[in-house]
Amino acid sequence: MSTHPNRYEILLVPAHVQDRGGASVADSAVRSAVVERTGRHGESGYPIYEGHGMVADIDPETGTVEALLVDGRELDYGLVALVRDAATG
Template sequence: MDDFEVLIYPYNAQDMPPTARGPAVRSATVRPTGEEGATGHPRYAGDGVQVDIDPVTGTIEAITVDEAELPDGWSARIADA
């Protein structure tokens, strides 16, 4: 399993093009923990972020930042995914 860079973005309208969304407000390098998350996917952690990542699609299935869920409308993506 590889390390990933997770990018966290503030609220943006769903139909807003990615180029208009602006920069991420936070990033974190996460590493495999060897555990399975609540979603059944591998758990990664680092820099105050815990994520469950689907290894087939590279999609973030669950995330907490500093032990809290993201605010409604915020999103997280894997860099270069």
């Protein structure tokens, strides 16, 4: 039985933002997507999650995005992918 989460929310946040002025990370994101586990593993060896134009290999132990495609392309320079548990329901 897998202990990997079934879904995450990926937030794409500008890397240069130092002071969010009290805004939350979610409010600072230029894009977000809820991705769901596919049951497959990527080249990195980690589970693949996909949804809303994003495909990501995510390390479930650390919550680190190991690989990411956004609309079929690599992440633009200057953006950072952050992961948080997606709200269920």
